[in-house]
Amino acid sequence: MKEVETKLIWETFSSVMAYLAYPQDIKPLIEKTAGESQNVENFMEKFKLTIAAEEDPTKKTDARIFLNELRRAWGRASSKPT
Structure with missing residues (x-):
């Protein structure tokens, strides 16, 4: 995974x-998921x-909050002109 993508994941986690x-x-x-992923899209699929598989509804909600914000952040980042 590119350093920029890893940074986006951790910035998103910090923000939520x-x-x-x-x-x-x-x-x-x-x-764990970041270490196993080739890019952000792959990370999001694996994290989903x-x-x-998580049974605790509160932890599942926490993970969804993070994942939804990452999707928004990735959408903004990938739509920027290079």
């Missing part, structure tokens, strides 16, 4: 931390599958 009940539980999932 205040809205998460269990950010300490989401962070390792992000680290990871959270689908």
Whole structure:
């Protein structure tokens, strides 16, 4: 994954931390998924599958908050002229 993409993931996580009940539980999932992903799109797909297996509804909501914000951030970043 490109450094810019990794930076976007972590900036997004930082921006939503205040809205998460269990950010300490989401962070390792992000680290693991980012390490296994080739790009942001791949990360989002893998992270979506990871959270689908989560049983705790609060943690699942936290992960969705992060993922939704990442989708918005990626949309803004990918629509910028290069």
